[in-house]
Amino acid sequence: MSSAPPPPRRVGLLVGRENTFPQPFLDTVNRKGDGQGVTAELALLQGTQEDEEPAYAVLVDRISHEVPYYRAHLKSAALTGTVVVNDPFWWQADEKFFECTLARKLGVAVPHTVVLPNKDYVPDIDTAASLRNLRYPLDWEAILRYTGLPAVLKPNVGGGWKDVHVVDSLEQLIAAYDKSGQKTMILQQFIDWDDYLRCICIGREHILPIRYNPKAEFMDRYVIDRPPEPGLRRRAEAEAITLVQALGYDMDTVEFAIKDDVLYAIDFLNPAPDFDNFSIKEESFAWVLEKMSDLVIRYALGEAEPPWRRDHRWWKYVERAAAPAT
Numbered sequence: 068m069s070s071a072p073p074p075p076r077r078v079g080l081l082v083g084r085e086n087t088f089p090q091p092f093l094d095t096v097n098r099k100g101d102g103q104g105v106t107a108e109l110a111l112l113q114g115t116q117e118d119e120e121p122a123y124a125v126l127v128d129r130i131s132h133e134v135p136y137y138r139a140h141l142k143s144a145a146l147t148g149t150v151v152v153n154d155p156f157w158w159q160a161d162e163k164f165f166e167c168t169l170a171r172k173l174g175v176a177v178p179h180t181v182v183l184p185n186k187d188y189v190p191d192i193d194t195a196a197s198l199r200n201l202r203y204p205l206d207w208e209a210i211l212r213y214t215g216l217p218a219v220l221k222p223n224v225g226g227g228w229k230d231v232h233v234v235d236s237l238e239q240l241i242a243a244y245d246k247s248g249q250k251t252m253i254l255q256q257f258i259d260w261d262d263y264l265r266c267i268c269i270g271r272e273h274i275l276p277i278r279y280n281p282k283a284e285f286m287d288r289y290v291i292d293r294p295p296e297p298g299l300r301r302r303a304e305a306e307a308i309t310l311v312q313a314l315g316y317d318m319d320t321v322e323f324a325i326k327d328d329v330l331y332a333i334d335f336l337n338p339a340p341d342f343d344n345f346s347i348k349e350e351s352f353a354w355v356l357e358k359m360s361d362l363v364i365r366y367a368l369g370e371a372e373p374p375w376r377r378d379h380r381w382w383k384y385v386e387r388a389a390a391p392a393t
Contacts, residue, residue, distance in 0.1 A: 076103070076367045079110030079123040081137055083130040087352070088342040092127075095360040105367045115140045121149045124367040127318075127359070129339040131155060145375075146385065150366040152317045153338040154375035161314070162223050163336050164253050173313060175306050176331045178256035178324075179214050182223060186247045207237055210254060217257040222250045226337060228281070233257060258331050260324035264295060266307040267340060267351065268319045269358035271374060275351060276303040279322065291348045302330060310335050315374040317362060 078096055082089050089109065096107035110126060126149055131137035141155040164182040171177055184201050192198065211218065220243050221231040230250065232243040244252065265279035276299075278290035295303065307321040310332060320340040323330040344352035365371040376382055 076100070076105045077123050078105065078107040078125045078127065078363045078367055080107065080127045081110050081130050081141075083133060085129070085343055087344045088355075091344075091352075091356055092342075092359060095356045096363060099360050100364050100367070103364070103368060105364050107363070112137070112140055115143060117143065119143075119147070121147045123149050125150045125152065125363045127152045127363060128155065128158075129342075132158070132339065146381065150373045150376075152363065152366075152373070153319070154315055154373070156379060157315060157375060158338050161336055161338075162251075163221075163334075164223050166310075166314070166336055167253075167255075167332075169313060170310060170332050170335070173309055175309055176329050178219075178258055178331055178333070180253055180255045181210050181214060183210075183244065183252050183254060185249055185251055186244055187249050189249065207241065211237060211240070214254050214256045219255045219257050220244060220247075220252055221255070222247075223253050224251070224336075226334075258324040258326050258333065260326050260331075262299075262325040264299075264303050264323045264325065264330075265289070266303055266321045266323070267347070267355060268307055268311045268316065268321055269355065270317050270362045271311045271315070272308065273358045274304040274307045275354055276300050276307070277347070277351060281322075286346065289347055289351070291350065299325075306330055306332065307335075312374075315378070317373070318359070 078100075080089055080093060093107045093109070096105065100106060105124075110123060121144055123144070126141060126144055128137065128141055128151055131141055138155050138159060141151045145151045145155060164180060167177045167180045184198075184205070188197070217233055217235045218240065219231065219233055220240060222229070230247070232239075234240040234243055240254070263279050263281065264276045267275040267277070269275075276295050278293050278295060280288050280290055294300075303323055306323070310321055311319050314335075316338050318338060318340065319335065320337040321335040322333045324333045325331070341347060342352070342355050347355070362371075366373065
């Protein structure tokens with residue numbers, strides 16, 4: 068057990084290689100939290116005990132998807148009372164195919180999508196015995212009748228446009244699939260879009276739609292000199308809120324490919340979105356700093372409750388165990 072629990076209104080930030088967001092975010096929280104007892108710092112962790120008192124009132128997680136120890140620590144911290152942005156339990160379970168199914172159930176348009184069995188497996192998997200529930204060979208022609216061509220093959224989990232292939236034929240699809248290894252892939256209808264938006268989403272209520280060109284070079288993808296028209300902006304905000312409210316993400320981006328006036332949700336599993344000022348540009352960066360700092364200060368002061376806290380089954384048992392005996 069920690070000998071001296073740190074201040075209960077401390078905000079910790081977990082980050083990777085990003086450089087432009089961390090310090091301005093910490094500075095903004097410290098400036099706005101001054102006088103309210105809220106402070107912010109880069110979180111420092113070392114081997115975590117299961118009985119530790121929470122070190123932070125809030126932990127903002129932007130890297131645990133790449134550092135497994137952080138994910139384990141964040142789950143324990145959430146259990147002991149820390150507000151974690153975003154929910155480490157759900158983030159670990161979330162996948163793109165589930166999100167496509169959820170979006171369709173919510174009435175948000177998504178491309179026709181198929182999740183595919185893995186191409187390869189760990190050595191202990193025996194094809195005859197371990198995969199008896201899978202039908203082989205795959206009916207590629209039926210799959211393509213649903214998605215159409217061209218189509219997009221991409222990992223069910225992951226981001227950053229890694230291992231994404233646009234295929235124009237069955238031969239190209241099989242060639243790309245054969246290189247996917249042990250990754251679970253989804254095949255998705257290609258939307259030959261007329262327009263494209265990326266929405267930065269903070270606190271499940273603040274949405275900033277920005278025109279976006281995924282075909283451009285990285286530094287030029289955000290098109291800040293041509294903001295979306297008011298009607299398009301309102302539609303994107305409404306559909307993005309629908310998705311992040313259902314997913315419970317306080318920090319996310321939602322992308323819409325627009326074709327024939329239909330907004331197709333393309334990518335909305337981005338719980339550690341790009342916040343660098345050189346990519347999202349200065350005006351959007353300032354917006355992110357304001358909304359993110361307001362969010363964590365409210366959590367640190369106990370003025371808001373994270374969306375996930377009452378959703379987890381274990382929470383009511385923890386409260387019951389902590390209640391005074393009667």
